Amino acid sequence: MKRPSNTDASSSPASERGRPRGFDIDEVTQAAGRIFWEQGYHATSIETLCQSTGLFRGSLYSAFGDKHGLLVAAFSQYAEGAVARLKERLSAEGSPQETLREALLHYTRVAAKLSERHGCFITNAAIEMLPADETVRSHVEATLHRIATQLAAAVVRGQQAGEFNPSLDEQAVSTYLLCMIQGLRVLGKVNTREQDLVAVVDLTLRALV
Incomplete structure (x- = not known):
């Protein structure tokens, strides 16, 4: 333009x-x-x-x-795309465990390249703007909640299919997975090898079965 x-x-x-x-x-x-x-x-x-x-x-x-309004609009646009892409990956063909693994592996691939880029927009905004900015806080919290909701639904599908431990609390697991995803992004910024991040995903999934 x-x-x-x-x-x-x-x-x-x-x-x-x-x-x-x-x-x-x-x-x-x-x-x-x-x-x-x-x-x-x-x-x-x-x-x-x-x-x-x-x-x-x-x-x-x-x-x-103003400039802040533009940031909020940009964040919202990015967040919509991030949530939609995660939902699409979790809805792909395959068993619930396979689709969850592939969705998590996407984050390992992205994280492994973060040393060449600038990290996750959601994470960056949270680190820079919180806790002082209440408007951005509400958008970050809403976005993380939407991501966690998608992850919780994936866990429930896995439990219903007999692939995940039925005694697990899907909300607690979704928070656990969300923490893991954000951790992958941090590790990616310090040149962690992708194969090491894949090992983290596989260890995480073993905890669910």
Whole structure:
């Protein structure tokens, strides 16, 4: 998405107010999310966001309220995708144990590459913004709850199929799995080998049978 070259945002009052909504809000949110993911919230300037989205300051403010509103929108968009992808993996063909293992192995593959990237957007936002930011806190908590709900449902399916220990509390197990997933992301940032992370997944699944 390119910024118009014939308009100078610093010299035109009209441009400072922002041009009319004529852009893809999802595309802009995604572009801003990548910057927040790479740099963090506090290190990201409005100028950088304008450059990455192709919009003027006034347009961003008009669409999102302020920089914080843009962060919340970017987080929500990322979270929706993360939850949807997890649900899709857990709903794939195969036994409940196989589908859960494959879903968890996805996180090992991602984690093994995190030393080359910037970690998980959800985790990064939680570390940088909490506990002070109550708005972000509510979004992080809601997202983690939705992820845990998907994991709990996978555990129940495994219990019903006779593959997991029926005496296990699915809510406790889902929290355990959520902690494990977040731990994988941390280990991935310190160049842990993927095969070591796979061993963690297999050990985790053995605890469920």
